[in-house]
Amino acid sequence: MTDVALTASVRSGQSRSEVIAFVAMVAVLIVAPMFIYPLFLMKALCFALFACAFNLLLGYVGLLSFGHALYFGWASYVSAYAAKVWGFNPEFAILAGAATAAVLGLVAGSLAIRRQGIYFAMITLALAQMMYFFAVQAPFTGGEDGIQAVPRGHLFGIVNLADPINMYITVLTIFLAGFLLIYRIINSPFGEVLKAIRENEARAISLGYKTDRYKLAAFVLSATFAGVAGATKAIVFQLASLTDVDWPMSGEVVLMALVGGLGTVFGPVAGAFVIISMQNYLAQAGQWVTVIQGVVFVACVLLFRRGIIGELANLLRIKL
Numbered sequence: 127m128t129d130v131a132l133t134a135s136v137r138s139g140q141s142r143s144e145v146i147a148f149v150a151m152v153a154v155l156i157v158a159p160m161f162i163y164p165l166f167l168m169k170a171l172c173f174a175l176f177a178c179a180f181n182l183l184l185g186y187v188g189l190l191s192f193g194h195a196l197y198f199g200w201a202s203y204v205s206a207y208a209a210k211v212w213g214f215n216p217e218f219a220i221l222a223g224a225a226t227a228a229v230l231g232l233v234a235g236s237l238a239i240r241r242q243g244i245y246f247a248m249i250t251l252a253l254a255q256m257m258y259f260f261a262v263q264a265p266f267t268g269g270e271d272g273i274q275a276v277p278r279g280h281l282f283g284i285v286n287l288a289d290p291i292n293m294y295i296t297v298l299t300i301f302l303a304g305f306l307l308i309y310r311i312i313n314s315p316f317g318e319v320l321k322a323i324r325e326n327e328a329r330a331i332s333l334g335y336k337t338d339r340y341k342l343a344a345f346v347l348s349a350t351f352a353g354v355a356g357a358t359k360a361i362v363f364q365l366a367s368l369t370d371v372d373w374p375m376s377g378e379v380v381l382m383a384l385v386g387g388l389g390t391v392f393g394p395v396a397g398a399f400v401i402i403s404m405q406n407y408l409a410q411a412g413q414w415v416t417v418i419q420g421v422v423f424v425a426c427v428l429l430f431r432r433g434i435i436g437e438l439a440n441l442l443r444i445k446l
Contacts, residue, residue, distance in 0.1 A: 147391075151395070169363070170403070171301040173359075173401070179194070180382075186320045189239075191376070192377075193253055193373075194254075195376040196234065196250075199368075200227065200353075210273060215279055217282060219357065223356060227349045227357075230257075258371050271367075273366040273367075309391055322335070378401060382397035383433075384433060385434060386434055386435055393435035401419065
């Protein structure tokens with residue numbers, strides 16, 4: 127067998143494993159509301175999309191952002207305000223939130239990509255904290271009370287999202303659409319350049335690629351998907367609050383991506399479900415939840431350095 131044929135065979139096997147995993151994931155998510163509280167599932171799906179967006183930036187470009195709550199939180203605020211005050215239908219409210227996140231991502235990314243490493247991370251954190259304090263003071267955000275009683279409305283003026291099943295189907299559709307778009311991005315020629323930048327930026331520059339443009343594009347895409355997640359969450363919970371834009375939210379999404387597996391397609395989804403499950407089912411432990419999350423994080427770093435999905439994929443010799 128020639129090298130070309132062998133490579134094609136390996137890629138075919140990897141693609142087949144990803145398709146099987148995707149079909150299994152969709153099947154589980156379709157039947158899950160019969161056994162699990164739909165509101166919990168909707169929260170987990172919103173954060174799964176958020177984690178996938180973050181993974182696009184760190185896992186495939188190698189850029190560590192400590193300020194992704196900026197895009198998640200402000201998209202939440204704009205979506206909630208658009209639905210409650212401007213009377214937007216939910217689809218337009220979510221689009222408004224996503225557009226806001228994209229603009230913020232363009233501004234923040236243009237500043238942050240001028241630096242690398244820890245300096246890049248600190249710039250993203252500083253910008254996120256600046257916008258957090260603006261959210262505290264801005265009158266339309268409601269301050270510590272947030273924007274409450276956000277109407278879910280009717281999707282396309284037809285589907286009543288007050289019904290939990292209709293809302294769940296909508297959130298699931300948004301998540302799957304975002305997941306597939308991110309998958310397409312990372313497996314496109316654009317995505318291959320991003321991986322090249324992650325592995326060796328100097329070599330990518332020597333090959334003639336304008337790496338700053340690619341990094342900025344990836345940053346904006348990541349911010350936009352994070353915004354879709356935040357905007358959807360605001361409609362689901364009918365609330366936008368300071369929690370969504372505060373720095374611990376940025377830390378949580380880092381934890382989700384690392385626990386699930388950086389640079390894997392399904393890792394952030396698994397990580398999000400693990401972390402949200404811990405928060406939900408260990409709520410009675412109070413502040414100890416944070417301690418437990420820290421222990422899990424340390425255990426993953428020491429014992430499962432590839433993350434849950436990364437270690438599973440390595441064990442089975444497949445791509446996930």
